[in-house]
Amino acid sequence: MNGKRVLVTGGAGFIGSNLANHLAADNDVIALDDLYLGTPDNLDDDVEFVDASVLDDDLPTGVDVVFHLAALSSYKMHEEDPTQGARVNVEGFVNTVDQARQDGCDTVVYASTSSIYGDRTEPSPEDMAVEARTGYEASKLARERYAEYFHNHYGMTLAGMRFFSVYQGFGGNEEHKGEFANTIAQFAHQIAEGESPELFGDGSQTRDFTHVDDIVRGLELAADHELQGIYNLGTGESYDFNTMVAMINDVLGTDVEPVYVENPFDIYVHDTMADVSKMKADTGWEPQISFEEGVELVCEPYLD
Ligand SMILES: NC(=O)c1ccc[n+]([C@@H]2O[C@H](COP(=O)([O-])OP(=O)(O)OC[C@H]3O[C@@H](n4cnc5c(N)ncnc54)[C@H](O)[C@@H]3O)[C@@H](O)[C@H]2O)c1
Structure with missing residues (x-):
């Protein structure tokens, strides 16, 4: 993308700030954020x-493209106040897209979520049945439905990106998320401090961990190709938490044992894995950062 005027909502947040900083090299970028969680320091x-x-x-x-990443971005925020969750995630989406439409912008790339696939050790394709089991998931599914409406009724193109466990680490722009940051960011920080990370259950849960640089490239390509519909952004590989902790210890040269605690959540996704063939076929996108490399990148700031 080059020479465009771009709006990134949630632009002071983790993914939004990475995207805004990347696009600003060749574009005029506005990052809009109410600082609910993000920080302009990013x-x-x-x-x-x-x-x-x-x-x-x-x-x-006067913008050419809207990247809509603003959200109450975690399950817990919605359980505390589902009405406010819907207001920000659904009404905020409709409000942003409709103002863009009225202003003559018809390209929108927005964040959905992969949580709606539920527990899956097999790759999850975009066309499989999905379900809302939390307010957060319901709000993301509602966005997908409203996107369908803006496309069918007004001919806009809207790409709904279902991200899989995005990470960068506290040395990047993820620190403001604190307890909401990816487990790898939190665990690497704790292990570097000599603290034991808490693993729910036996540590066998798996995630398709995706480095934020791969997500940023995917978002840019989604706009360049004016994608319409739903797309996964993940790696197609998953790692369990015990393996992740061992890999972090390995890179840091530490030997910090995790502690195993009972899972406090009644709704919990145990396993995730993306099927990224649609994104690959439609844009040529490929994830470029392996999990081994990603763990090294997350740990790097803690190494002397
Ligand atoms: N990080 C992940 O693994 C992941 C996975 C799936 C989906 N997502 C989605 O990606 C998007 C970005 O997530 P993130 O990880 O960067 O989280 P984040 O919380 O860092 O970013 C969200 C940003 O939105 C801002 N925001 C909240 N309410 C707002 C409002 N009313 N107006 C303007 N800004 C507001 C927050 O201050 C924050 O900076 C979110 O929509 C999230 O649901 C993230």
């Missing part, structure tokens, strides 16, 4: 930061 100087909510009625105008 943004480079060449990104214009706007402190505003996706619920506002005077969002930035």
Whole structure:
């Protein structure tokens, strides 16, 4: 993408700031965020930061592409207040897309989630049945339905990206997420501090861990190709938490044992794995950062 005027909502957040900083090299980028969780410290100087909510009625105008990443981004935030979760994640989405439409912008790339696949040790394709078991998942599915409406009724193109466990580490732009950050970011930080990470159950749960640089490339390609519909962004490989902890110890040269605790959540996704063949076929995108390399990148800031 080159020479465009781009709006990134949730632009001070983890994925949004990585995307905004990347695109600002060749584009005019506005990062909009109400700082519910994100921080402008994540943004480079060449990104214009706007402190505003996706619920506002005077969002930035004259943009060519909207990347809508703003959200109450975790399950817990929605259980505390499902109405506010719907307001931000659903109404905020409709408000942003409709203002873009009225202003003449018809390309939108937005964040859905892979949690709606539930527990899967097999690769999950986009066309399989999905389910909302939490307010967060319901809000993301509602976005997908509204995207269908904006496409069918107004001819806009909207790409709904179902991300799989995105990480970068506290040395990157993930630190503001704290307890909501990816487990690998939290565990690497704890192990580097000599603290035992807490693993729910026996540590056999698996995730398709995806480095944020691969997500950023995927989001840019989604806009370049004006993708329409739903796309997975993951790696197609999964690792269990025990293996992840061993890999972190290996890179850090430590020997910190995890502690195993009873899983406190009644709703919990045990396993995830992406089928990324659709994204590969439609854009040529491939994940480039293996989990081994990703663990090294996350651990790097802790090595002398
Ligand atoms: N990180 C992951 O593994 C992952 C996985 C699946 C989906 N997602 C989705 O990707 C998107 C980005 O997630 P993230 O990991 O960067 O989380 P994040 O919480 O760092 O980013 C979300 C940003 O949205 C902002 N925000 C919240 N309410 C807002 C409002 N009313 N107006 C404007 N900004 C508001 C927050 O301040 C935050 O900076 C989210 O939609 C999330 O649901 C993330």
